[in-house]
Amino acid sequence: MNIIVCAKQIIDVSEMKIDSSTNKPIIEGTPHIINEIDKNAMEEAIKIKEKNGGKITVLTVSSKDAKEKIKELLAMGADEAVIVKSPEDSDYHMTAQLLSEAIKKIGDYDLVLCGEASVDLFSGQMGPRVAALLKIPQLTYAQKITAEKEKITAERNMGEHVVTSESSYPVLVTVTKEVNDPRLPSLMEILAAANKPITEWTAEELKSDLKPAVSTLDLKGVKMDRKNVIYENDLDKSVEKLVDSLAKEGVLGG
């Protein structure tokens, strides 16, 4: 079974600083990580390969250099990687086009796995967009997957309902964080990943004349003024002070 895992390099939001004068986020200089839900997709791919055999290709589209980070997924268990360099102004439409064109170029595939969303922007549109462009079914929000030779079954968290769906191949499946616990590669695996093949394509090779359908005009700051009054040491006094403060705030009901 040939599996393609789509992964995204994102900024580490927990390390993102805020400009104190404008309240705006400072993107420049924030460290990059692989979207953690994409690691769940990779883990699932490895499990499916262990059961059914086959090959795992990890695919990423990025305007920044993604080579170092993608090696983490090679170390986890991908056999090879494809990196597509995209224009700076790429939006979801362009990235989905590039992912689907790259998947067509990779060719022979049965299963495309993605995270349900990336934790930076949490939009969650990439999986279904790519499935649409590939004209294949989509099983979204999978929290449990059973892959057999002829079909794949997914238990999907649809909010108020759990929907169990199945599909023949080829199919695209998006996973949630609950689907598994991604493995941590060993030192040996990390070293071995250095020798795994990484292919690099440019956006122009795959699709020319792509223009964004949406562009981000600005990232506004969000003010979060918290009082940060912290009580320590004497617990009884702390509790008393806290209750007095809450009463003054008028939030104790009644």
Added chain:
Amino acid sequence: MIKMVLVYSDNKNLTIEMLGKATELSKENKKEVTSVIIGKQDEKLANEYISYGADQVFIAETDFDTFKAEEYADIFTKIIDEIKPELILIGSDKNGKELAARLSGLINSGCVMDSNNIYYKDGKLNAERVVYSGKSIAIEQFKSKPAIITIPSKAFDTPKKDDGRKGNITKKKIDPEKSNSKNLKIQEMKTEGANVEDAEIIVSCGRGFKNKEDIKIANELADVLKGKTVGCSRPIAADLKWLSEDHWIGLSGHKVKPKLYIAAGISGQIQHIAGMRDSGVVVAINKDPDALIFNSADYGIVGDLYEVLPKLTEKIKEKMG
């Protein structure tokens, strides 16, 4: 040619909220609003949508009984061919999101998910959405038509109902291309009726709780507070399953805005903050003085929740009489 705004959700209340926003947007820019119903003919519902602001209701009659994004998206491409809308608003539940995303892929449209502010500026359509776990709001501008935007519940007010409003109802049988996927089973999600999104006061539990049984000390505090509800962070619901997912507050759980939020034994990971940052007063209880949660709190007590919570419960009981 009259410009169209198309509105769709399988959730009636959400559709009505979107109709309110769609009507407001079309008043400024001379557009008509079409509400879409997929499935069985329901003229009563169609008339209700008209009374809430739809100029036209398009009923796509189909014979399938469960939702599949592939088939719904295919139906929408046919409706779009006919109506040629320049803006499509879709309800932002999980069905709606995967439908909007697939549809965007099919017609190469721009799509902004979970927008709570939509407006025209200098003739351009802008939609705002929360990004980076609530640390920022992105202003997204559409460069092409149609624009697709998904809207969460309660982002916009319910418009006034006018039973005298007139509108057209169009019915059309549409046979979409069948998908190779199949829904085998649809079960209700297990819930304990926590309803955290409507709660006024929430006592929330994190990894600082050592056993499932200990959650009762959070319950006891919640009980003495009015608007009592217990919430939790991701590990408690998703990994340990000590509470059902309706308690889960965070980026992929529920977003809450109570007037008082008490976080007990919660470390304050950014994904949790994303779910509770709009709360009124935030209280943090954690034995680690360096816990991130204290940065997002108005008041904090550094201490063991097993000691603090019972004392707090007693003190509040005293205070409130």
